[in-house]
Amino acid sequence: MTIKLPELTHIAHRCDPDRRVLWYWMRGETCFTLELLRDLRRFQEAVVERLTGQRPDEGPIDYLVGGSQHSGVFSYGGHLRYFAEMIRTRNRAALTAYARACIDVVYATAHNLDLPLTTIALVQGDALGGGFEAALSNSVVIAEERSTMAFPESLFDMLPGMGAYSLLVRRVDVATTERIITSGQRYTARQLYDMGVINLVVADGKGEHEVDQYIARHQHHRRANQLLQNMRDRVRPLVFEELKDIAEMWVGSALGLSERELRVMERLSSMQRTKAPEVASMPSADVIVPAMWQSRALEGRIPLKDRN
Secondary structure (H helix, E strand, O other): OOOOOOOEOOEEEEEEOOOOEEEEEEOOOOOEOHHHHHHHHHHHHHHHHHHOOOOOOOOOOOEEEEEEOOOEEEEOOEOHHHHHHHHHOOOHHHHHHHHHHHHHHHHHHHOHHHOOOEEEEEEOEEEEOHHHHHHHOOOEEEEEOOOEEEOHHHHHOOOOOOOHHHHHOOOOOHHHHHHHHHHOOOEEHHHHHHHOOOOEEEOOOOHHHHHHHHHHHHHOOHHHHHHHHHHHHHHOOOOHHHHHHHHHHHHHHHOOOOHHHHHHHHHHHHHHOOOHHHHHHOOOHHHHOOHHHHHHHHHOOOOHHHOO
16 A cells, blocks of 8 residues: 655655565755745655554555655755845745745654554754754654754854754753754764664665665564554653744744854855755765864854954
8 A cells, every 4th residue: 555645846755565565855045045944845745645543554654754856955044035135125934934834744754644553754964953853852862973963053053943943852962952953063873873872873875775674673563662652752852832932933033143143054054055966976975064163163253253
């Protein structure tokens, strides 16, 4: 049995009925534009519509695995240029609508679409800002060795506001959560695994294969793993009102950014316009990231020339 879903501009998908897996990949954008967010939500709603009411042993899928079609990039996060435009025009309503679109997707993913399935993120490259949040919203995060993850928002005197704190504090302690979201540091997949933030690190280029292997192992104890997932959600529930309140705090703080901080945001946004083939041809991921991040972000500082 397979599952029929609508064709979407920014989402590719494939059902593997033998392994009971539905794969989907973000495409067309390296950051979360409103169009991509809308397609992600449409995709989630379509999956829910097809599977609601079916018993766990009757449904065609047990796992929903998300990744990206961009080589070397999972996601560069929120649409920074759009943020800067809306902040300059004082468009609170637009920023609020964007934040709501983000948390709608995050909340649904974190709750496994309220279906008896397990959400898995496959990170094969950089997951920055909202991209890191998106990965963390899954029940399981599997990353290739080359992957790096970070919250660069501190470079323009902001913090992530679409679930980062809520999602991290369900995985690690408060001190670790706050260090990750405030430092601006780029963490390797191995570092995050050692910290308990992600679930598995696999060899570069072997992500899809290793996800299949993980699922094969997981299926042998499907009932116990589902019970553990339900226990975790009961002990540390993710509440929509919490996400909504924090997103509103984020909007209010964003509207207070100075012109200097908006210029820093726009400099970072140039990375989001990098196309995947260009990224793949570069000698290392460090080339993609603005020099200011490489030289200062790891220490949590803004370059001197941007302090005026």
